[in-house]
Amino acid sequence: MPQDLHALLGDLVIANRILAHEGVLDDFGHVAVRHPERPDRFFCSRSRSPELVTRDDLLEFDLDGTPTDPKGLKPYLETVLHARLFAARPDVKATVHHHAPAVLPFTVTDVPLRPVFHMAASLGGPVPVWDSRDEFGDTNMLVDTMAKADSHARALGGGTSVLLRNHGASNAAHSLPALVFIAVRMMQNAELQYRSMSLGTPRFLTEGEIRLTADMQMSERPLDRAWAYYRARAGYGGI
Amino acid sequence: MPQDLHALLGDLVIANRILAHEGVLDDFGHVAVRHPERPDRFFCSRSRSPELVTRDDLLEFDLDGTPTDPKGLKPYLETVLHARLFAARPDVKATVHHHAPAVLPFTVTDVPLRPVFHMAASLGGPVPVWDSRDEFGDTNMLVDTMAKADSHARALGGGTSVLLRNHGASNAAHSLPALVFIAVRMMQNAELQYRSMSLGTPRFLTEGEIRLTADMQMSERPLDRAWAYYRARAGYGGI
Amino acid sequence: MPQDLHALLGDLVIANRILAHEGVLDDFGHVAVRHPERPDRFFCSRSRSPELVTRDDLLEFDLDGTPTDPKGLKPYLETVLHARLFAARPDVKATVHHHAPAVLPFTVTDVPLRPVFHMAASLGGPVPVWDSRDEFGDTNMLVDTMAKADSHARALGGGTSVLLRNHGASNAAHSLPALVFIAVRMMQNAELQYRSMSLGTPRFLTEGEIRLTADMQMSERPLDRAWAYYRARAGYGGI
């Protein structure tokens, strides 16, 4: 295995552990990363809780969500969700689907989730909502078919984040550190917006502030600093 | 002791520790499992906090809540609650009674608890409420007699969950992993519904979504995955 | 030192640690216990955070709050608060003064704190509120004089609990295990009442339920069970 692929798969395990440790993921939810050499392939764990994922659980998939070598392991039922995000968005290198508790109220009500503090600028404008009932009626609520996964990818559009009605959320980013940054901030922003709306009338970031702040935060120094912090907290030591 | 009984009692200890670790149970509350060979018997700890329960604390009871061999230990005052659930519901193999903090507001107000996210589909429709005052007037609030326990079992009916006014909740399931899944989701759903109602007007799962999602989640893959996660978090290692 | 006094002082250290571990106490707040042989004496730590208190920090005081042997250590500025509770209430053997975060909103608003679940029946009816401004005007907010401490003891009256406006709360009980039980339940009840009032219109326990439930819970089996649980969580092992 090439050195950079080896390192990337190590980071995929760490990203699983970080997002479990920070409360974005619990027994369900999953993280994926695109193959660094073959853009039509990506990696994701077999069906296992992110907090328990190891290198041995990782499988390679094509963009239909089919494992290139199943190794006798069962994938997540929603692996295709990641496959169709990678298919729709060549710029995206890492994805996560989760049910972060603070985010869920924004999937249950029609209150739009929007950046209320600078750290969450990367959410962009109001986060779009995908409702499985619109195209598919009553379902088992999973994004477990090509049709549902393509519909879900269209809802994400060109952004970083999408909400799933009465279900959860997905994020997409250009790297695993950027993905962790965005998913954690989405959770924090949801908590803050919830509290701010209980307390009074929230002011949101302006469009200019969102653009300037997101550009700054998606750069090397903030992402390195955040990644070092989160990996240390998840038990992987400092840099 | 037969091998499957030995394993089941090990799982009963683990279920106690899991539900304590996840905050469903604290110093009070209790878990029970039906005897795999003798449907007129079940197992439950002596009067001890679930976080501290070991194999040596487990007692066998009949369906009146009488220990078949007390071993000089004091049972929980509410052991009969479990006895009468097992008597009323042959399909039920595992039960828990708890005071999960997030659930309690739905026992204090008349707001119905209903599934607001897919993970809690197994709660079914609005969860019924048992009010000890209806048949028994002012009491010490415990379900500590045959009459109260039978009344409580009637309130549960054919479902998985019942609320006790100003007191707590009980869950019933076809296995210990299913019981843990349902009790944890009840707690998460209560938190989510509380927050959603503060934030705006909640949308609930449709009846079709509840049925399709509950069927899927009560199957082997999701239950195995959740059980492995919760037992690891409670200190019992991965699978 | 007699054996029972030795054991009681050990329990006083454990009660300090328990109430810190459960979040009733933080860097401030204090616990006291009456001398088992000399009802005109009690024990309390020198000025030190409860989480750090050891046997070597304990001092003996008379009912004016004066140390019988200061050992060169500085007592808490509010030691007299405990002294005057012991003076006013011969039935009381253990006291705590704290700023439990969940309780504080009931000292800031005029919403009465009342039992909303069975575990908090020992709070009794609506908890009385002591306002330092009523008799003493603007102060440093401490109960640090005989006059203030006597006024505070009058507000407690014959009950287990009193609130201090914009400041905190005090509890009194017949033993350290009962004190821990009441202080933890006060905190849980405050959280539950807060949430229930956000969610809808709370139903409270009836007077009959309060009496019957408090009598049952202040008995040996529930108090032993809770004490074993809390001391294990605070690092002192099971019984």
Added chain:
Amino acid sequence: MPQDLHALLGDLVIANRILAHEGVLDDFGHVAVRHPERPDRFFCSRSRSPELVTRDDLLEFDLDGTPTDPKGLKPYLETVLHARLFAARPDVKATVHHHAPAVLPFTVTDVPLRPVFHMAASLGGPVPVWDSRDEFGDTNMLVDTMAKADSHARALGGGTSVLLRNHGASNAAHSLPALVFIAVRMMQNAELQYRSMSLGTPRFLTEGEIRLTADMQMSERPLDRAWAYYRARAGYGGI
């Protein structure tokens, strides 16, 4: 290095760890302390999360925010925020800038943050709010220039605390223990005020209570007690 400087830098590391442990700081935010001999110099970590800061990360700066010896390390982008607070306030010896989650709703809405319990008297009256848009329009939200840092220092004025709109807060104090005390209490007060306003109509401390209580708490005994508690919790043992 003189002994007192050596000890002060040790305390700066500990203050970083304490404020991370207590949840005032996460991956972002920073703490600074003035040089004990040279009032035109101060110390602050290189760009690193406070939970991970060690002695080797500390750099010395002048009051323009320029490192006197960069050692090849990258400073925080907002180091100048601290520089200009030290320049504007000769009485201030220690500063922190943070995004404590409980505080943030008061930067998002126009509800003034004010002391609602005695422990937060040192916040003073309603905490002033600095809005970067007033003088600088749309920005990347950072206090990363002399002009912005001077404006931010003017907003702090002669007090201990200032809020930054949709961003965070800064505190200033006469020592590191006082700084930790104030920052933790600001967070607790924000949580309490939020809850109190949800529950009913809050009563605030009077001006007389604020003055008398703050004077008492900023004295040796309370500050020593709190510092010993927080450093023990952050893993630095008792005193």
